[in-house]
Amino acid sequence: MFPAFTRLFITTVLFSSLILTANAQPPASKPILIRAGKLYDSEKNSFLSKQEILIQDGVIRQIGPRLSAPKGAIVLDLSRHTVAPGLIDAHTHLLLNQKQTRTGMEDASKIPAEERMRQALAFAKADLEAGITTVRDVGNSGQFLDVQLRKLLAEGKAPGPTMYVSGPILSPPGGQFGKLAPADTFVIKQEYRVIRGAADARAAVLEHLKQGVNVIKVCMNTDNRVLAPEEIKAIVATAHENGIPVTAHATYDESARDAVLAGVDGIEHGYALSDSTLILMAKRGAYVVPTDVSREKAAIMVAGIGMKGKEAEDYIATSLNTFHDRIRRAREKGVMIVAGSDYYFDIKGVGRGEGSVDVVLSYFEAGLSAADALRTATYHAAKALGILTHTGILKKGMKADLVAFDGDLEQTFPRSLTKVKTVIKGGKMVYQAAEK
Numbered sequence: 001m002f003p004a005f006t007r008l009f010i011t012t013v014l015f016s017s018l019i020l021t022a023n024a025q026p027p028a029s030k031p032i033l034i035r036a037g038k039l040y041d042s043e044k045n046s047f048l049s050k051q052e053i054l055i056q057d058g059v060i061r062q063i064g065p066r067l068s069a070p071k072g073a074i075v076l077d078l079s080r081h082t083v084a085p086g087l088i089d090a091h092t093h094l095l096l097n098q099k100q101t102r103t104g105m106e107d108a109s110k111i112p113a114e115e116r117m118r119q120a121l122a123f124a125k126a127d128l129e130a131g132i133t134t135v136r137d138v139g140n141s142g143q144f145l146d147v148q149l150r151k152l153l154a155e156g157k158a159p160g161p162t163m164y165v166s167g168p169i170l171s172p173p174g175g176q177f178g179k180l181a182p183a184d185t186f187v188i189k190q191e192y193r194v195i196r197g198a199a200d201a202r203a204a205v206l207e208h209l210k211q212g213v214n215v216i217k218v219c220m221n222t223d224n225r226v227l228a229p230e231e232i233k234a235i236v237a238t239a240h241e242n243g244i245p246v247t248a249h250a251t252y253d254e255s256a257r258d259a260v261l262a263g264v265d266g267i268e269h270g271y272a273l274s275d276s277t278l279i280l281m282a283k284r285g286a287y288v289v290p291t292d293v294s295r296e297k298a299a300i301m302v303a304g305i306g307m308k309g310k311e312a313e314d315y316i317a318t319s320l321n322t323f324h325d326r327i328r329r330a331r332e333k334g335v336m337i338v339a340g341s342d343y344y345f346d347i348k349g350v351g352r353g354e355g356s357v358d359v360v361l362s363y364f365e366a367g368l369s370a371a372d373a374l375r376t377a378t379y380h381a382a383k384a385l386g387i388l389t390h391t392g393i394l395k396k397g398m399k400a401d402l403v404a405f406d407g408d409l410e411q412t413f414p415r416s417l418t419k420v421k422t423v424i425k426g427g428k429m430v431y432q433a434a435e436k
Contacts, residue, residue, distance in 0.1 A: 031056040031073040032400075032427065038408060039063075040084035042379035043393045045371050047410045053083065055400040058427030063395060081421050082409035084374060085394050086133025086401030088381035089161075089356050091268055091289050091340025094120040094127075094149060095141035099346045100304040105140075108346075109187045113142060120149050123352040124160025129431045130353030131403035131420045135161045136385055138217040138247065138268070139169035140191055140344065147211055159430055162401075164385055166217035167208045168193045169249070170201070170235060172225040176249070192219070195227060201234040209242055214385075216246045218264070221255035232262040245386065247289070253277055260286050266384060268340065273326050275333065282334040287384050290330075291342035292323045292362040297350065304347055324366035331372075337363065338384045339377035354418065361417055370413040400427040 032055040039051040054062040054070075069075055095116045098104040111119075127135060137146045146165035153160040168191060169176070175192040188194065193208070195201045205216055216239045220227055227235075232248075239246045240263065247266040250256035256267050257277045266287045267273070273281075273288070281288065293301065298320060302312045330337055343355035364373040382392025390399045406419035423431035 031061075031070045032076060032424070032429075033067060033069040033073045034076045034083060034402070034404075035079050036081065036083040036404070037079045038082040038410065039394060040082060040371070040374055040378070040409065041394065042085055042375055043395065045375050045379070047082070047371065050079075051083075053394065053402070055424070055427050058400055060394060060396055060398050060400050076422065078404045078422065081404040081406055082416065083394070083402055083404045084131075084409065085378040085382075085392050086161075086403050086423070086425060087131045087357065087360070087377045088134040088136075088339065088385065088392065089127065089132050089341050089359075089377070090136045090338050090381045090384055091291055091342045092127070092135045092137045092356065093140045093342070093344040094123045094135070094137050094163075095145050096344040097123075097346045098344050100301070106187050109140075109142075109191055113145060116142065116145060117149065120145075121152070121158045121160065124149070124153060124158065124163075126351055126353035127356050128160050128353075128423060128425065129420065130357045130418075131405070131423055132353070132356055133161050133401040133403070133423065133425045134164070134381075134385070134387070134391060136164040136166075136215060136340075138166045138215070141165075141168075142190055143168060144211050147213070161425075162391075164214040164387075166215045166247075167211055167213045169217045169219050170195055170204050170208075170227075171219035172222060172227050174222055174225055176219050176222050195231050195235075198228075198230040198234040201231040202238045205235055205238040205242075205244075209244065213244070216244055217268075218246060218248045218259070220248045220250040220259050221252055226255055226258070229258060229262065232259060232264070236263040260284055266338065269342070270326065271322070273330070275329060278326075278330055278333040278335050281330075285336075287336040287338045287380070288330050289338045289340035289384075290323065290327055290359075290363070291340050292320075292327070292359055292366070294358050294361045294365055295320060297355065297358045297362075300347060300350060301345070304345075320365075323362070327363060327366040327368070331368070336380050336383070337368075337376045338380045339363070340381075357417060361414060364413055370410045373413070374409070401425050406433075 034053040039048045052067040097119050098108040144167050150163035171192045175188040193204045236246050245265040248259035248264045249268045251269050253272045253274045268289045270288045298316045341356040341359040360377050378392050382388040402424045404422040405416040407416045409416040421433050
């Protein structure tokens, strides 16, 4: 439960925006008929022309050419747009807003819970307006603030994506830090659940389950520490016994391999994955969430830490070549690639929604086709989250989460991906771009 101040704060700040959102939505009882110029079929991984979608009571009722509009239906002419399933970002940190400074994480963690929640609500709205209708939030959210945020959004008290949450990250001693100043060690207790032995690992998972998490996130390695094999095995076994998946922050190949051998469902980041680890991942059905950035965003971020000129150009080229190589190798080895932005930065000129969607563009720049890149944030992401039965695909009986991009997304992917025209979530129009 929220303290009284937080409840009052949320009510006051959101009142006007909720009225505007409600006024923009058609009545839930009215059917919506969408006439799409192109439609992305994530199940078949192809683009179809001149398709129509009939939505009623939050569900897709029909898809096909030349559908009949029921009496009283709202007809949306999106004949100059591409309609796709609502995007899924499988690696978010909505409750973290970090500046690009040496102590950015520590400083962001010192912000009071009420302020972090206020920021998170704004970030959730920004993601939604960028076409992201579902997110998986994987830690750095205090002690279960993500569970509280999920509840707010699910109850319709603020506009935002459907949330799946992990709670505090399970980590070795020290959290994700090599070393902290004594005054900043509070961050570890506030943001992480430190594991000390196999029995404690099992207890930590059970604690998280009582809080209602959807996934367990573990930090396999920091700069100088790792979870012990018996600890990660206990985490995975306990989570799987209770029907909860486990995903692992692993930046080094050895730690990623240890996590896969222990039975985790996915690897986050995986910057240095070897071919042998990728083959093992494919064999065991583990996915990878490459939290990459496009060339343009890389330049902005590098400039933010003071790199300039040839030094910056060389750093970007080397980093992106490495990232792109592991994307191509993962695909060749049959590892499922899942979109996850890991975008939590406070960078002037790059909004949260824009920063989140950018990861899909990075996959396109790595050599994936428009369809394959889009599939990472729809079909693949829904499969990784275990929600493919009702979202991630546009077909009869699925939840009506859709996004319409301006123009032909297949042909003009880099441009169209950032030009969102309409977002529909649960059958309701939650965003409509202003006419120019």
